[in-house]
Amino acid sequence: MKLVILDRDGVINYDSDAFIRSVDEWRPIEGSIDAIARLAQAGYTIAVATNQSGIARGYLSLETLQAIHRRMEEAVTEAGGAIAHIAFCPHGPGDGCACRKPLPGMIDEILDRLGAQHIEERWLVGDSLRDLQAGVSRGFRPVLVRTGKGVKxxxxxxxxxxxxxxxDDLARFAEHIIAEGGA
Incomplete structure (x- = not known):
């Protein structure tokens, strides 16, 4: 298995300091949906690991988050790809959970869910240091994109x-690993 775990906000869709609170506010970054589809078509399993403290803060409900994720999955499916699993942390920064990045709880969930004991390649793509730290702690190769908070x-x-x-973005990463065969 070749596995790519993606952060959501700032990597797949535009981020907002005010949080993505509705399906209408979820807007994919240009090229990101096609990049996921191309990766899937090239034999990569795609998963998403996303901190969603807006739930703990009362900015959106679990049902709204699920609707946002359905929209994202539908867009990827329409483009010819698939997302194997979406892991999310609904907790706030001070809640003391084991899943909020930079902790590896969501990475472990994805690995368990996918039965990914034998991974040929493992990549984690994020726009923040905590994304990269979560992946590195489980042996993933870190990739920073300059979208979202990536430039900062x-x-x-x-x-x-x-x-x-x-x-520069998820599309450029996808082009690179597909052309290089994972190198």
């Missing part, structure tokens, strides 16, 4: 995990 994250290159690859 890149400013402190010394804090990035060793061997972090940096791309």
């Amino acid at each position: 994250t890149e400013m402190d290159r010394s804090s990035l995990p060793e061997n972090t690859l940096i791309f």
Whole structure:
């Protein structure tokens, strides 16, 4: 199995400091849906790991989050791809859970759900340091995209995990690993 775990806000869709609170506010970043479809068509299993503290803060309900995720999955399916699993953390920063990135709880959930004991390649694509830290803790190759908070994250290159690859967006990352065969 070749596995790519994606952060959601800032990687797949535009992020908002005021949180994505409705299906109407969820807007994919140009090229991101097609990038997911191309990765899936090239044999990569795609999963999403996303902190969603807006639930704990009362900004959106679990039902709204599920509707947003259905819209995202439908867009990917229409483009010819698939998302194998979406893991989310509904907790706030101070709730003391084990799933909120940078902790690896969602990564573990994805690995368990997919039965991914034998992974040939493992990538984690995010726009923040905490995304990358969660992936690295479970042996994923870190990829920073400059969309979302990525440009700000890149400013402190010394804090990035060793061997972090940096791309302008998810589409450029997909082009790279498909062309390079995962290298």
